[in-house]
Amino acid sequence: xxxxxxxxxxxxxxxxxxxxxxxxxxxxxxxxxxxxxxxxxxxxxxxxxxxxxxxxxxxxxxxxxxxxxxxxxxxxxxxxxxxxxxxxxxxxxxxxxxxxxxxxxxxxxxxxxxxxxxxxxxxxxxxxxxxxxxxxxxxxxxxxxxxxxxxxxxxxxxxxxxxxxxxxxxxxxxxxxxxxxxxxxxxxxxxxxxxxxxxxxxxxxxxxxxxxxxxx
Numbered sequence: 001x002x003x004x005x006x007x008x009x010x011x012x013x014x015x016x017x018x019x020x021x022x023x024x025x026x027x028x029x030x031x032x033x034x035x036x037x038x039x040x041x042x043x044x045x046x047x048x049x050x051x052x053x054x055x056x057x058x059x060x061x062x063x064x065x066x067x068x069x070x071x072x073x074x075x076x077x078x079x080x081x082x083x084x085x086x087x088x089x090x091x092x093x094x095x096x097x098x099x100x101x102x103x104x105x106x107x108x109x110x111x112x113x114x115x116x117x118x119x120x121x122x123x124x125x126x127x128x129x130x131x132x133x134x135x136x137x138x139x140x141x142x143x144x145x146x147x148x149x150x151x152x153x154x155x156x157x158x159x160x161x162x163x164x165x166x167x168x169x170x171x172x173x174x175x176x177x178x179x180x181x182x183x184x185x186x187x188x189x190x191x192x193x194x195x196x197x198x199x200x201x202x203x204x205x206x207x208x209x210x211x212x213x214x215x216x
Contacts (some may be wrong), residue, residue, distance in 0.1 A: 005065065006030040007055040016087065018198030021087055022132030022205055024071055024212035035064050038073070040215030045196065046136050049089030049162065050098040052080055053076040069209035070193060074214040076121035078134035081193030082184060083108040091162050096190055103186045106165035124161040129174050131156050131182055131195065137171035144189040146210050147172075154203045158182075163194065189214055190206020 002024050004016050007105050010027050019042070024197070026042070027034065036040060043065065056062040069075045077085050088097030089108035097107045130153045137145045162169075163180035164187035170181035174194065182194040191211075197204035 001034070001038050002026045002040045002042060002212065003035050004028045004042045004044060005035065005056075005061060007052055007059060008059060009052050009055055012044050013043060013147075014044060014198045014205070015044045018208050019212060020213055021077065022209035024208070030059055030061070032060060032064055037069065038068075040074035040076075040142075040211070041065060042211075043069060043075070043081030043158075045081050047080060048092040049083050049100070050092035053084060053089070053098050053100055056084075062101065066103070069103060069186065069190045070190060072187065073196050073200055073212065075186075076211050077192035078198070079196060081208065082164060082196075083162060085184065085186065085190075085192045086164060087141075089162065103190070104155060104164075104167055104184065106167055107108045108162055108164055111161055111163050111180070112175075115177040116175060121122075124159060125176045126159045127157070127212070128155045129158050129176060129195075130154065131172045131174060133172050134170055137185075140171075140185065140188075142214075143171045143185050145190075145197065145214060146191055146207065147183075148210050150203055151208050156182075156193075156197065156200040156203060159194050160194060164192075 018045040028069045084100045169184040172183035198206045
C-alpha cells in the first residue's frame with residue numbers, strides 16, 4: 001500500500017487517481033498506523049509551506065514521515081512535498097522560516113521577480129516545461145529507476161511560485177527564466193519533484209508507475 005499523506009490542506013484525489021491508474025494500491029490517509037505500515041509514502045503538493053508543516057506537526061505526521069524515510073521506505077514529495085523535504089520555507093512564515101522535515105539543507109523561497117539580467121518574468125510558473133537531468137545523476141540506480149523510460153528534456157506540468165534552493169541533492173533542473181532544482185534525491189529511494197506527475201500526461205504516469213515499482 002502507498003500512503004498518500006493527508007495533512008488536511010487540500011484535495012489529494014488527483015494524486016491517488018494517478019497512482020491507482022498505474023495499478024498501485026494507493027490510499028489517502030491521515031492515520032499514523034497507515035503511514036507506519038505503508039510500503040511507500042507520497043507527500044502531495046497542496047497548499048502553502050507553513051500551513052502544511054504546522055498541520056503535519058499537529059497531526060503528528062512530521063516525525064513519523066521523517067523516520068520512515070530514514071528507514072529507507074520509498075518516498076515521493078510532489079511540489080510542496082518536495083519543499084517540505086528541506087530544513088525550512090518562507091511561504092506564509094513570520095520573521096523566521098518555518099521548519100520542514102530537515103532532510104535537506106537550505107530554505108525554500110519565492111522565485112525571484114527578475115532574472116539575472118534584471119528582466120521580470122511571469123510568476124507563478126504555470127504550464128509545461130522541460131526536466132533536464134543533472135549530468136551523472138541517473139548513474140544512481142534509484143534515480144535511474146524513478147526516471148526509467150523518460151527522456152532528458154521531457155515536458156512536465158508545473159504550477160508554483162516558490163522553489164527549492166540549489167543543492168547537491170538535485171538530480172534534475174528546470175529553467176523558467178531562472179534555473180531551479182525540479183527533482184531531488186535523499187538516500188537510495190526518497191525523491192522530491194517540483195512538477196506534478198499526476199497532471200503530466202504519459203510522462204507523469206510513467207514516473208508514477210516507476211515509483212510504484214519501488215514500493216513492490
